[in-house]
Amino acid sequence: MKKVITLMLSLMLCVAFMTGCGSSDVYKVITEPTFPPFDTTDENGELTGFDMELMQAIAEDQGFEVEFESMGFDALIPAIQAGNADIIAAGMNAMDPDRQKKVDFSDYYYDSGLVVLVKEGNNTIKSIDDLTSDMKVASQIQTTGGDKANELAKDGKIKEAVILDQFDTCVLQVINGDVDAVIIDLPVAKSYISKQPGKVKIVGDTLNAESYGFAVAKGNKELLDKINAGLKNMKDNGTYDELYDKWFN
Numbered sequence: 699m700k701k702v703i704t705l706m707l708s709l710m711l712c713v714a715f716m717t718g719c720g721s722s723d724v725y726k727v728i729t730e731p732t733f734p735p736f737d738t739t740d741e742n743g744e745l746t747g748f749d750m751e752l753m754q755a756i757a758e759d760q761g762f763e764v765e766f767e768s769m770g771f772d773a774l775i776p777a778i779q780a781g782n783a784d785i786i787a788a789g790m791n792a793m794d795p796d797r798q799k800k801v802d803f804s805d806y807y808y809d810s811g812l813v814v815l816v817k818e819g820n821n822t823i824k825s826i827d828d829l830t831s832d833m834k835v836a837s838q839i840q841t842t843g844g845d846k847a848n849e850l851a852k853d854g855k856i857k858e859a860v861i862l863d864q865f866d867t868c869v870l871q872v873i874n875g876d877v878d879a880v881i882i883d884l885p886v887a888k889s890y891i892s893k894q895p896g897k898v899k900i901v902g903d904t905l906n907a908e909s910y911g912f913a914v915a916k917g918n919k920e921l922l923d924k925i926n927a928g929l930k931n932m933k934d935n936g937t938y939d940e941l942y943d944k945w946f947n
């Protein structure tokens with residue numbers, strides 16, 4: 699009898715080992731952390747934000763683990779394409795057709811749009827229409843804001859698109875007067891305004907409509923299904939709303 703029980707236990711352990719139950723997959727989540735409140739760092743320099751905590755909640759719900767790593771925004775999609783990371787959580791517009799050719803996006807988790815940010819006290823620029831061919835406009839490399847700034851420069855509507863690696867530097871440059879405006883996502887503009895009240899202000903209407911999604915490698919349906927299922931559960935059980943209240947109010 700003892701031998702039978704030992705044999706059964708050994709078989710169960712082998713099955714558990716082979717099926718990986720008891721151990722969970724670990725996915726690398728990448729972001730660019732000058733995009734508060736979605737993707738930022740805490741007082742200890744640790745990655746945090748709405749994106750990070752929503753992805754962590756999705757992971758726990760779906761039985762996988764995540765580890766976070768930051769890099770330049772322009773490095774995010776190449777990292778997924780090269781197989782060096784598994785998920786982008788970076789306030790990334792999932793509606794962009796060029797991106798859709800390179801990665802697959804989850805269901806949308808946040809609806810946003812671009813705005814123009816200027817220095818407090820600037821009464822010349824009241825909307826994007828007041829930008830002139832002697833002005834410089836900053837935004838972040840390979841983002842929808844950067845694309846808009848490049849488009850304005852190409853069309854001769856501004857003198858120069860100043861394309862930088864990080865949004866906090868863009869905001870600093872408009873405060874210092876090095877550039878005349880920044881094109882940036884509305885919720886992120888609001889976050890920078892709340893961090894530095896009286897320094898910068900939003901002018902004009904929202905320039906476009908964006909919906910953010912988490913990105914995975916083309917064809918990785920298994921992971922995408924997990925993310926979508928977890929996202930739905932977080933919306934259904936109130937976790938999404940709790941995180942939204944924490945990071946946006």
Ligand code: GLN
Pocket residue numbers: 730733771788789790791792838840841842843883908
């Ligand atoms: N939402 C913008 C985009 O998708 C900016 C994203 C970001 O800077 N993290 O390009």
